[in-house]
Amino acid sequence: MTEYKDVICRMNLKKKTKNKSDKEGKVYYFCSPKCKEKFDKEPEKYIKLVG
Numbered sequence: 001m002t003e004y005k006d007v008i009c010r011m012n013l014k015k016k017t018k019n020k021s022d023k024e025g026k027v028y029y030f031c032s033p034k035c036k037e038k039f040d041k042e043p044e045k046y047i048k049l050v051g
Contacts (some may be wrong), residue, residue: 007046008035023047 004013011031019030023043030036039046 004029005050006031006035007050008038 004016005011006013007028007030009031013029013031017029017031019033019036021028021030021036021039021043024047028039028046030039
C-alpha cells in the first residue's frame with residue numbers, strides 16, 4: 001500500500017486526496033485545503049524540507 005505524506009503538517013495519508021498541488025513535475029497531496037494553501041504560498045520552502 002502506498003502512503004503519501006502531507007509536507008506541511010507531516011501527516012501520513014493512506015490515499016491520494018483532492019487537495020493537491022503540482023510543482024516541478026511532482027504532485028504533493030495534503031490533508032486539508034488549509035495545508036494546500038500554505039504550500040501554494042511558499043512551495044520552495046516546503047520542497048527544500050522534503051529534499
